[in-house]
Amino acid sequence: MTRPPETLDALNAMPASSFVAATGQAFEHAPWVAEAVVNGRPFPTVAALHEAMMQAVRSAPPDRVAAFIGGHPELGSRVKRAELTDHSQAEQGGLGLDRLSAEEFDRFSRLNAAYREKFGFPFIICVRRHTRDSILREFDKRLGNDAATERAAAVNEIGLITRLRLVEAVDGPGKPATTGRLSTHVLDTVSGRPAPGVKITLHEIGASARGLLKETITNADGRTDAPLIGGEPLRVGTYELAFHIGAYFASRKHAIVADPPFLDVVPIRFAIAEPEGHYHVPLLATPWSYTTYRGS
């Protein structure tokens, strides 16, 4: 959205047509959604506003919902890039869906075609909550649905997409949670202290993965100054943290290490399934052992 955020108070007080213009953007090409809730104002929270708008979608006549679903752009369709709204372009671009290899483009095209042939509408998914690998996984899974289940799945994804947009477009109380967080912590259990200066990399891994996402180093508290990922939804997918503890212990006076060290770069491979969750993935390490877990 190119316009600056409105406050919820302002949205509750403005003329109906301004409200439709201001909030309607979250629902592409569907001002009727905003129109359906304008008389429900004032909304006490941003979450209540979004829930009312989704309720309007879910209770709209089937034809209108079908047209609404059908108006969404296809995923990864290069030839259609010019027709994307600014929102959709930014959302799909963040994942590199506009820079697919020929092979990946073909795979997406085949899936799009199969999906459209089976269901008669485009595959809708809240791209910002997914990696390319999890989109392909969802594609495969949802292609097996029956039509009613899949229409509900499409509306559910629209709810996730518009929730993200609304949270960015409206300032006010009671925003729904739309961001996740990935954090870590390195404990040196030889000395019972946080391990500072440990190099950490984070890769997205998988057939279509984006590769290196972050390289950082632990601070004096054994943590990273900023979350490894934060302030946005975590993308469902597989990741690998690599902790360079060999170099760390080599620099400690009292560490008992072998040559080459038993542990050098410790990989922790894990999947994220909850885009709005907090994944704390710490490492408790000696030169000869380690423990990791999903913490909180």
Added chain:
Amino acid sequence: MTRPPETLDALNAMPASSFVAATGQAFEHAPWVAEAVVNGRPFPTVAALHEAMMQAVRSAPPDRVAAFIGGHPELGSRVKRAELTDHSQAEQGGLGLDRLSAEEFDRFSRLNAAYREKFGFPFIICVRRHTRDSILREFDKRLGNDAATERAAAVNEIGLITRLRLVEAVDGPGKPATTGRLSTHVLDTVSGRPAPGVKITLHEIGASARGLLKETITNADGRTDAPLIGGEPLRVGTYELAFHIGAYFASRKHAIVADPPFLDVVPIRFAIAEPEGHYHVPLLATPWSYTTYRGS
């Protein structure tokens, strides 16, 4: 049983009356059990012999089973000690049921009385598989049973008691498992090596517990030369291992320890529920951290 073990081969071949004399001892005051199976010989395994004898018990007329159950001695009944068979005395003696405090004796007496009043027969339990605390726990639990359930429970315990006796009385193939094992292992994860010379104590704990059962020290492989408990059923109950790792790490050149050490004596408290199981309870330790688990 004071007579030396017979071999299964000998039992299979001897005259019927000798067979009854030799195996009947396992079933106190009930030669009819051995008589019922004598024509089922030869038995291929000790387990098959025992199973046949228990099948004879389970299919005997109710009156005979009731008399058989009723003929068992009461638990912890000092006044009846003189009437115990040698077997029962040894079995109950190992747990100190003949050395109860006045308070414990009263508790056992009250439970025995309540049980006999409700069910009309004495409380039967395979004492060698229990601690005093678990006997009291079973007493409480089984007092809540109905009569049919409890008769089955009594027969089941007779099966456990006689299985132990038969395994000791008969040498041969296919002995049922009647012994458990408790073992440990101490790993020093600062050096990636077993921890030798670590003092370990094992206590039985609880209101009526026997206290210190074992004090030992780890060998060069971080293990104990003999299992902490072995060669007999493990007694259901609560135990505490204490690992003296403070002294161990104080003696290691490179250990980083505080004064006083963060970890000195590490207690691991756990319960045994499977008398014939293997409980391996290791410790992976640094001066600042440890991990324990039921291993195998």
Added chain:
Amino acid sequence: MTRPPETLDALNAMPASSFVAATGQAFEHAPWVAEAVVNGRPFPTVAALHEAMMQAVRSAPPDRVAAFIGGHPELGSRVKRAELTDHSQAEQGGLGLDRLSAEEFDRFSRLNAAYREKFGFPFIICVRRHTRDSILREFDKRLGNDAATERAAAVNEIGLITRLRLVEAVDGPGKPATTGRLSTHVLDTVSGRPAPGVKITLHEIGASARGLLKETITNADGRTDAPLIGGEPLRVGTYELAFHIGAYFASRKHAIVADPPFLDVVPIRFAIAEPEGHYHVPLLATPWSYTTYRGS
């Protein structure tokens, strides 16, 4: 100190005699310490003020220092309780030194006498940083010192005592750290979630220990709403946390537990050596395993 805290600004600006009265309280019966630094004002931080006062002590003539040390009350001396300043009484009272058993009183008396005979001045220790057991341990250790080492040790303890008093008596920037913190966290690694509702007790243990210090329960984040100990120095000593994870896992639908459960009450025994440190002692648990460590 019964008077309300002064601000550092006020102390820096007030007449010399008021300054001596206000800060001198931290240094019992020794107004000369405050007098020695009054012209060093203004002090930018509370820490700088305290350091200047301690510097005055350390550079005072030996006789004056000796008299200053000698003016401190003896530990645990009931007969002298009436002569304690309000400060000393409150500080020693928190540990129950005014409620010693006859045996403990005798032990303290003997140590006090031996110490005074060897060094000619009373044993000084910052009681608020110690348990009775660690005081006795320090007594034994310091009785072995030579006179010069022990005079320095006494001055060092006076620094710790007065630092605590000054921090309470003066409001202002740059307060030295005088408090520690003990916290915990329970992770259920069966479900990858914090464990809520886990009962936790904290005991001080040892021959002269105070016993139960805290009983609490974990909140939705698996932590305790308040630190187990906080807002004051941690007392050097041995502690035992007990985590009631048996009851927790018994209440979880999918936990695989034995009867009795392998782990019920998990004791974690550890020592605190740094009164101003942060001790985070978490538990990562399943019904069959756990890990603990000094975290941060």
Added chain:
Amino acid sequence: MTRPPETLDALNAMPASSFVAATGQAFEHAPWVAEAVVNGRPFPTVAALHEAMMQAVRSAPPDRVAAFIGGHPELGSRVKRAELTDHSQAEQGGLGLDRLSAEEFDRFSRLNAAYREKFGFPFIICVRRHTRDSILREFDKRLGNDAATERAAAVNEIGLITRLRLVEAVDGPGKPATTGRLSTHVLDTVSGRPAPGVKITLHEIGASARGLLKETITNADGRTDAPLIGGEPLRVGTYELAFHIGAYFASRKHAIVADPPFLDVVPIRFAIAEPEGHYHVPLLATPWSYTTYRGS
């Protein structure tokens, strides 16, 4: 060695010339080594025989040692393959040094040339104790040595090479340890049981690594039926075990897993530094946490 093993007893008793023929093979082109010890017979152990032969090498005149060292083949030298003794060919072949890529061959050739130029003799290393990566690492490290250190290093490697050959050529008591072992164990700490049916792969990793070495599956005890590597020296190098615990927990009724599972394939990356050591690398796992360590 193509001839069958001799017994130590036979070697101790046979004519001198037969002894030289039988044992001399372990020391390529250097019958003088066997000749030097033939009168030292009988040797009580295979280790004593080998130690005597190495002592003969170490105390031989410098020229003879130099010639002996100089007579060894160059590593990875394709053009010289025809000149290798059967032993050397088998030993170097097991690592694929006869199937080097052009780039690797060039690298080895350059290192060989640099080494020969600096020291005047070929680089000798007990290939069966190394991976290609560790050979290259040793090459780099030893190129920095001075001549005396490196002559000692070459003799030391000859000791390791001949020890392996002698152990295979001679049957008898007191064989020196020449084999290592890599083993694993998977514990399911959700159920407190070994994890059966877990797929495990072992890869050698690194720039010149051999890749997949083993694919296996855990048995009922959570172990592998055979060691992952055993019966030969472990090769110094970097390895990665991958435990497919996602599929395992997906098959367990009570496991609490996400979709996709937080942990699916768990990689454990470690280096082996002791070819004759025992590396036990177990995994204690839930669907949300794991611990690994060098065990014993």
